[in-house]
Amino acid sequence: MSVIHPGLFLIMQRFPSQKDNLRRLYRNCPSFHTLCDDYQRCTDALAHWIRSRHDKAQERSREYLELRQSLECEIKECIGTMR
DSSP: OOOOOHHHHHHHHHSGGGHHHHHHHHHHOHHHHHHHHHHHHHHHHHHHHHHOOSTTHHHHHHHHHHHHHHHHHHHHHHHHHTO
16 A cells, blocks of 8 residues: 655645546656645745734735645646646
8 A cells, every 4th residue: 555645635625526647747757856846835824824823924924825726737637737
């Protein structure tokens, strides 16, 4: 049994109907690895800022939410190239 990269796992949770395509992308596309890493870091940072009581927390949360949405668009584009 293989361990799924944490970033890939998060993406598979977000796009459950695309699990097979996402696994193939991860296996065959090195640049998709970077996208998975970026998505994981962004998701972790978003969670941090959502929990934070810092005076900039709301602003940072909004920024990371926008970044994650942008990364999700890139992921959709990658999935679309497989069809």
